[in-house]
Amino acid sequence: MDAVVHVTLESFDAATHDRLAADPVRNTMALTSLDRIRRSPATEEPPVLITFHDHGEVVGSLVRTPPWSYQAADLPLTAVELAVEVAAKIDPDAPGVIGPRDRSEAFAKATGRSYRGSLATRQYRLGTLTPPTIAGTSRMATEDDVELLGAWREAFLNEAVPEAPAAPATKAMRTSVRLGHGHALWVIDGTPVAWAVASLPQAGMTRIGPVYTPPEHRRHGYGAAVSAIATQWALDQGATEVLLFADLTNPTSNSIYQRIGYEPLDDWAEFWWKH
Template structure:
């Protein structure tokens, strides 16, 4: 098996984009993160882009969009050792890897580094949407909401993904809005109580996340309501696969998503190197 390190996104796209887009559910993270790099290049650090070939045939890929970990959803298990050797040379500062558990675990193990499992999630796909009946109403957020949503994004990451790289959360929200992603707010008496984001459809796929309800507004169904609202937005944008990840250590969120129509597909794991 051979590997090619692509020095430009254009070269990688010419080789691998059609392969990724042919399975948008499995490759949801790669497709959305590379779409952001493609459409907001001035805000992005250069990605690491590797394809794997067997007798000249494309058989997989491995990417990283800094400052985030490698994405191993398309990594062939047979290429795990080759990939680990290669990235130690071309991207030694990578913090870890994420992907379907078998693939991300194989890559993490092949690096020979000490690592810890930082996140265990389940990938869900929307079947038939069943919006709940909840007090309040929803609206789509705008640039004027970036300050509030930036603060909520920081709170979400501190709670759910404490290993996440430092980024300006309000700028991340503004960039997301510029991309055309949907940001839904649920309000009660004009007070925002919950927030959910959906990526603009790519290859027919949209992914929901983050979804956040401040602690003082929890246990009222607002998270379910805003998740259903942004899911409907995604369907209205033409998405055929509406996806989301739920933290497996949070049984409440997993049950909420299933009640509004999401069905489990696959378990993912994220591993970070110990420093």
């Protein structure tokens, strides 16, 4: 098996676009993160892009969009040792790896480094949307809301993934809104109380997340309501697969998503290297 390190996104796209698009559920992270870079290159660090070839055929890939972890969803277990070897040479500063548990854990173990589990999640796919009946109204966020969205994104990451690398949250939210992603807000008496994001469809797939409700507004059903709004927005954009990830340590969110129509698919995990 051979590995090819791609120095341009165009080269990587030529080798992998059809492969990734053929399984948009498994490759959700790569499809959305690479689309963001493709449409807003000036705001992003250059990605790390590796493909794996067996007798001339592409059999897998590994993606990292700094400062985040490697995405191992398209990494075959047979290529793990080679992937670790190449990644160590070209990208020693990578903080970790994320993907379906079997692949991400195999990658983490193969590094020989000390690591810790950061986030264990369950991937869900929408069946039939069943919006809840909750007090309040909804609206889609605009650029006037980016300061609020930035603060909420930072709060979400601090709570859910405290190990996440520091990143300018407000800048990221302004870019996301300008790119046309759906930022839904649930509003009570004119005040936003919950937020959910839906990515623009890629190969028919949209992913919901983050979903965030500030602590003072929790336990009223606002998270479920705003998730349903973001989901409907995605369907209106033509999505045929709507996905989300829920923290396995939070049984409340897992039950909420199932009540509005999401069905469990697979377990994912993220591992960070210990320093």
